[in-house]
Amino acid sequence: MSDCERIGVLLDDYLSGTLRAGDRTEVERHLEACPTCAREAETLRRLLADARALPRSIAPPRDLWRGIDARLEEERPARSGRRFIRVRPRLLAAAAVVLVAVTAAVAVQLARPPAQAPLAGGPAVTAPRYAAVAADYAAAVRELEASFVQRYDRLPPETRAVVSRNLAVIDTAIAEARAALAAAGPNPDLETLLWASYRAKLDLLGRATKL
Amino acid sequence: MSNPALSFPPHAFSGRRAVPVPRVTDAVARAAAGDRAAFETLYREHAGRVYALCLRLAGDTTRAEEYTQDVFVRAWQRLASFRGDAAFSSWLHRLAVNVVLQDRRAERRRLRRVEPTDDLGSAPAPRDRIAARLDLETAIAALPDAARQVFVLYDIEGYGHAEIGRLLGIAEGTSKAHLHRARRLLREALER
């Protein structure tokens, strides 16, 4: 390591004031002799001073109280250690949208004629990689669905309708691809299509929760 | 390791302003008893500080608004557990850090779960983010998640590396590495 590289590593702690005395002397000596490192130290020092001078308080761009107040309707301070939760009709509606996913998947699985059931020991759904990836996607989808349910009633009705409609289409596609995979065995092309549908769902849920 | 560069305590919510303590304490007590108006007073008093913290930790105004709301809803739920042995402002500050970091961690887990693919859709844009050079705030917002969080907590909020490590679930050394990276990236962004 060159001197300058070594000083570069120490510079952080030096400017934070957390460097041991011996190292500190070394850094100071180097900075006196090396204009490049001295310049770098100066830039960093200015940066840190600017960072510390940033305002501690920034007024939110809009009044957030109304939104908070609305949510407090459903919450009481947890004084007794037991919280009373009133289920909102809209929350139920959102939960229903998500439920459609599960129901559609189950329905397609059930609708398959028994003759197409996975062959005994059929590796498609037990292949470790497929299973692991499918589980990961499913888990990621579940988490986003939970956020989506939370935000559902803050979305305008038209947006809710668009998102719900598209989610239903994706869920049917996922269910169809899964059913085909269960029947057909390991299949990279089918898996590619299934992952694409999962990605579409994650993307849509992700965008919907950020609206 | 503590952060002597900033000598005020990490929770110094009221460190830079004179808070009329008796009134706030009174408002806290009334809010804890379920007084919504008193809680609104607390919101008016602290919203700016909470929003600034959320904004810098999240790097995104929309998320910052949501987090700010989440923080106050969570505060309302937990007021009973606030015992008054620290300043309310410090308690709220800590709560805000937890709310944001917990959610960011969950989001990172979600993203990690999804295997990287070669599809075009997930390819990153070949450019620095628009407006990355606007100013220091924008440059901070454009930092990678972990680097930004460590920078905000260490260099702006005055937390130490050990504490940051605990909050973010990373080693102290990793926190230092993130800080180094954040400072380097900021320097580059601002010099352009």
Add this chain to the structure above:
Amino acid sequence: MLRISLITVSYAVLVGLAPPAAGQQRVERRLTVGERTPIRVHNLTGSTTVRGWAHDSVVLTGTLPAGATLYFGGSAGGVKGGVELADPADTMPAHLELRVPRGARVWIKSASGDITVEGVSGGLDVYTVSGRVSVRGAAAELTAESMDGAVTVEAGRWARVKTASGAIAVTGGEDVGVATVTGAVTYAADAFRRARLESVSGDLTFRGAVPRGSRLELESHGGQVTVEVPAALSAEIAITTFQGEVHNAFGSQSLRPLPDQRGRALEFTAGTGGADLIVRTFKGDVRLLRASAKTTR
């Protein structure tokens, strides 16, 4: 000074603004900036129109609903502007028109508003929920997203377009990615390097030539995939489908079943190869068509 007044005059000529309706306010702001200044615009409702011009200044004009406020400011380092509605639930439209330096990087966010951009070559990021997006004059880098508004763009070097149900029409570009759930996609190009169109149930259509060395991928679960290319097509073609049918105008080859119920595939080389054309569907039909002389570019 002279330049400012020239800009004012030319702008007044270019934009014949209608007088504001009752309760509306007309606004006008200007700023001198740099050629590549980043510009961020927030206008949730109504319309936002951005046009690139050869001046290094930003001029914003428009009409706002009663009670709404305009914020606008910045420097050569960056400009931010937008409309703050009196009530977040307010959906009265605000109409903004901006002239920006051609090379600027522009970021626009809306909810229900339409976004139109012309002649901005720097970079573009546009987001709307239900509004339409229209981009003319290829931005070097472009990201456009809408939930259910239609998106029509001329792609530059790099473009990514996404909708849930909005229709997408893209032309040109070098590196193009398009994704939708149920929207219909058309992509027309003859000099791209890499393009990928994907949907869950929306139909995908490509029209144009597949250049040597390029890679074109179309993937849909249930949408119909149409590829309309000149008879002189030269590419390695790989089509896989599970329940869809394939119509192939480029030869007598037909789908053959893959072993182990892995679906059906059609793979062949058209001409001397040298490019990749990959199509994958679950149940969508695939049509590989010869463009008639009229539609060939």
